Amino acid sequence: MAQRKRSKKPSRKLPLTVDRRPEVQFKSSSTETARLIRRFHVLNKELAKLKDKANDKETHDKRQSIAKEMEAMGGLDWYQRASQLGQSKARGGDSSKWLMGILSREGVPSHFQNRSMRLLDVGALSPFNYEKHKWIQTTPIDLNPQHLLIEKQDFLEMSPPQNENDLYDIVCLSLVVNFVGDPADRGTMLKHTREFFQPFTKDTTNQRLLYLVLPLPCITNSRYFSHDHLLSMMESIGYSKCIDYHHSNKLAYYLFELTNAVERPPIWKKKILEDGKGRNNFAICTELKPH
Ligand SMILES: C[S@@+](CC[C@H](N)C(=O)[O-])C[C@H]1O[C@@H](n2cnc3c(N)ncnc32)[C@H](O)[C@@H]1O
Structure with missing residues (x-):
């Protein structure tokens, strides 16, 4: 991939394009916005699970239905603006x-x-x-x-x-x-x-x-x-x-x-560490890939 040019230190003097996207509607309550952000994460994970599946009718339909729900929420654009709201000083910076x-x-x-x-x-x-x-x-x-x-x-x-x-x-x-x-x-x-x-x-x-x-x-x-x-x-x-x-x-x-170069890091698989009702399924795994 071509090397990307490093952006200069941001300067507010640069001309900014006018944001003509329609106003994103946020739920008045931060709890509801947080719930929708969580739902967006779930859909994104479901989409990732389908990534390596054959494109048969069932998978195709599932993909479509997830994409449709994400779109109805406002897509990645909505998600980012909702996250930005979460970044705002009022919510901790x-x-x-x-x-x-x-x-x-x-x-x-x-x-x-x-x-x-x-x-x-x-x-x-x-x-x-x-x-x-x-x-x-x-x-x-x-x-x-x-x-x-x-x-x-x-x-x-x-x-x-x-x-x-x-x-x-x-x-x-x-x-x-x-x-x-x-x-x-x-x-x-x-x-x-x-x-x-x-x-x-x-x-x-x-x-x-x-x-x-x-x-x-x-x-x-x-x-x-x-x-x-x-x-x-x-x-x-x-x-x-x-x-x-x-x-x-x-x-x-x-x-x-980073303190040392590790040539062959071990593989980390998904393994239950602590089970129980109410626990979530977040995991990070590693594979034997060149990275
Ligand atoms: C919740 S926002 C986090 C924003 C900000 N960094 C913060 O701390 O609030 C997640 C952002 O990561 C971006 N993102 C996710 N995967 C990415 C990738 N592979 N490369 C670049 N950006 C990615 C998404 O587009 C999204 O804007």
Whole structure:
């Protein structure tokens, strides 16, 4: 795939296209919007399950019916705008805040007095999440950009920069991994992040950071996943240092550092860790794939 051009630091002075899309109607209650977002996730997962199935009539009809329901809700566009609403300050702000606190505490900004810290924001709803931090140069990407300054790009298909100077210091996956419907694609996504940093063959003091945010129930209430499971899985792919983590009422924040290159990470299969009524089915698996 052709190397994509890095977007410049977002500037509000750039001409912005007029958003002519019809107003998205949100339910007045945040509980109802949250319910619809959860329904969208379920449909997305069901769609992912059909991905590798033969296109017989039954599968075709199922696909159509899921797509129809998603469309009736307003599609990915609606979902993103509803998520943006969830990002709004009134509901706690975007997830850059926690990350910035940790980086400042760790003294990371002082490493970047001579050059910017390069941050790849995967699944960015806004290109301005990090704009007040002048030492950060952000490349925001999304499947369905909500802004001119966000590149249209599927991270799972994205090639790492060829020019070494364009490699990243930090990759952000904030509420993106849980959006991916297929547990194996989620694992691939985590492993793929490693390609975007300086290789370990290079003599460098650059850190290689991964910022991961998941809905809290993925960590605390899944049959197949937990905090310890996440740490073990991350360690097995080279992210053996968890710099810090935080669980808020709704979200789980993790900052990992890639500390070593793992040639052959183990395969992680879906396995029940804790069963029980009311638990969800969130899982991340890994397969023997080149990533
Ligand atoms: C819930 S929103 C998260 C937005 C924001 N990062 C946040 O923390 O609130 C999930 C976003 O991830 C995007 N996304 C999902 N899979 C992706 C992929 N493979 N490549 C790029 N973006 C992806 C979706 O299009 C959606 O806009």
